[in-house]
Amino acid sequence: MSPAPPLVVVGNPEGRRVRLFRDAALAAGLPRPRVVPWLDVLRGGARLYAGELVRLDSPGEEPEVDRLLRDAPEPTRVEGTGRWYARFTAAVRGLAVEARAAGAVLLGDPEELAVLFDKRLGHARLRAAGVPVPPAPTSGAAAPPVTGWADVRALTEGPGMRRVFVKLAHGSSASGVLALETTAAGRVRATTSVELRADGRLHNSLRVRRYTTEREVAAVVDALAPDGLHVERWLPKATLGGRAADLRVVVVDGRATHAVVRTSRSPMTNLHLGGARGDLGAARAAIRAAGGRFEEALEICERAAAAFPGTRCVGVDLLPGSGWRRFAVGEVNAFGDLLPGLGGLPGSGAEGLDTYGAQIAALLRTLGLFGTPGPTPSDTAPASPALPTGTSTP
Template sequence: MTPPRLAVVGNPENRRVTMLLDAAARLGIPGPRVVSWREVLTARGARFDPDEVVRLDSPGENPDVDTALRGPGAPTRIADGTRWYTALLAAVDTLRGGRRLTDPGDLAVLFDKRRCHAELAARNVPVPASPTSGAGAPVPPDWPAVRELAAAAGLRRFFLKPAHGSAAAGVVAVETASGGRVQARTSAEVAADGVHNSLRVRRLTGEAQVGALVDALAGERLHLEAWLPKPSWQGRTADLRIVVIAGRATHAVLRTSAHPMTNLHLGGRRGDLDTARAAFDSAGYGWDTVLAVAEAAAAAFPRTLCVGVDLLPAANWRGVAVGEVNAFGDLLPGLTGLPGRADGLDTYAAQLVAVSEGWSDRAAA
């Protein structure tokens, strides 16, 4: 294994960067040169040597970087997602030299849920039905427009997601019923200074409450998609995060929750992956097919080393759909790889091994 010259653009204090450094140390290869997002944004760029392999890591969890990308305000606010998105892509465009492990064009699609959904659908990757993806798809300006779009698509249960959001910030799970009744669950809260993301998923009932929240979020270019029934595991809903590295599914987590959103920071918990694997096999769908769907989603982004694919199992375990594909979906502390795919390696070590084995050369070919 020939160690490459590595560099990472990230927030140096963040555990994403420190876990990458730790993985390099365990493998006995030189640690990457760390370039901070703050430095990139302040100096309006950074340069890398031609033989450096450059990893882009999440700019999140740093208030100064968040302010530089979105403008001033509380880090918990859900606002200015389009500004954040545009600023991030502009910052990536100021990087010069080196070979990227995350393709800028892929990044532009991965951080736009509407575009990403359309790209997957065009490749026949199974995704939830959506009236807001694809060329010329409408951008609902308010709650009445959302209700009209959902009704026209025959959706009585659906998710609303800010197009450029992450970590379930601003996601609203909506249920409608006959007679115009509506309720929703979300971690977003409307305050005097706007909408904020909390760590508490709560229920909203009635047109007034749900409509007020959706109206407050409507400036975030909302993506609307069907809320597919999920299977139950020990009385909790379940889905999967599959990490795909160099085109191969290497790590998997069963995520369970009492809420529609299974994100671990919102109270989700890791479940027993062996139980899910057995359920798929017993249902006749097959665990290998599950991994193949994740790999098909990642194949839409062939110039990006690693993505995290969120899979939505059918309630009867006889199928999956792709909920999202995450550019920075590899933060899974303490998780080692799937047998025969990344034995004994965490997500960071597995990526370093792939790079050392020449992935960046093959991707550039």
């Protein structure tokens, strides 16, 4: 067996993601990956070398990196995601140039990453690919921008739009998300993790709260709007054990390898906001009872991932409708693989591997190094992309 090319991970050296990826590489018998800190990238000090395979990981969970990307004086501040997006995508494009010049291979497409981190563009990409998604009047580059509360108020008067999600176009982890309900009588209620301080500034909170006056909701939306907003219909979710439920499905090289059920008493199922992992077996049973097949739900996720063929791993947020009969894709996440301790799905080829182990195994298979098991693409999944030396896109 020929040796694998040296691996590099661009990430935060002390972060969980880098540690889990490093552990997966070592467990597969690979040399310890070299770490290029995001701080070095943003300060112009990153260097790549010929023959390296370069993985991009999330710049999150590092306050100084966040400060450089957003200019936010406090890490809990919500504002600044538009600035974050511009600087992050510029940094990734710069890494692509560095990779080409050095003869390294960037394991990801910078232009796809830019789409994945803009909910308006990502939604339009999925819709064009025939993937079921919630109706969204802000989808696509040609949609008129949402400049503030007046625009959101007008959008909620459209057919079927009395209940919507208002999301930061470049947000993540439910930051800046409002589950907004309006009535024919003009009343409004927003459920969100955004804390509106007395000085008008917005902070992320671990406590989900409700705003019930139009003045409060308008103040939050107006403060978020300069960073860009995406508005989509709030689809009624299925329930499991009396709690709202959805699924995060990880797709590696075109194959769904891991899935976790997320449940919550609030509209946001994110685990850090009080959500909890649900029983996947119970969810599969609910799908069968409704006359469906869990495999069909996974196929929707694989179709969503196929809309981003240059991105080797994504996390797909799958929204089961009430009754577990229909599914829509809420988002596709470029860094949606942080699910510690989660084993691979039966029959996925990733049994016994966590999400990082599955990615390492798939990469080795692509390179023709079959010393470790990995996901085998299904008949309907796209083939694993080749890795030509000296290019930035696989």
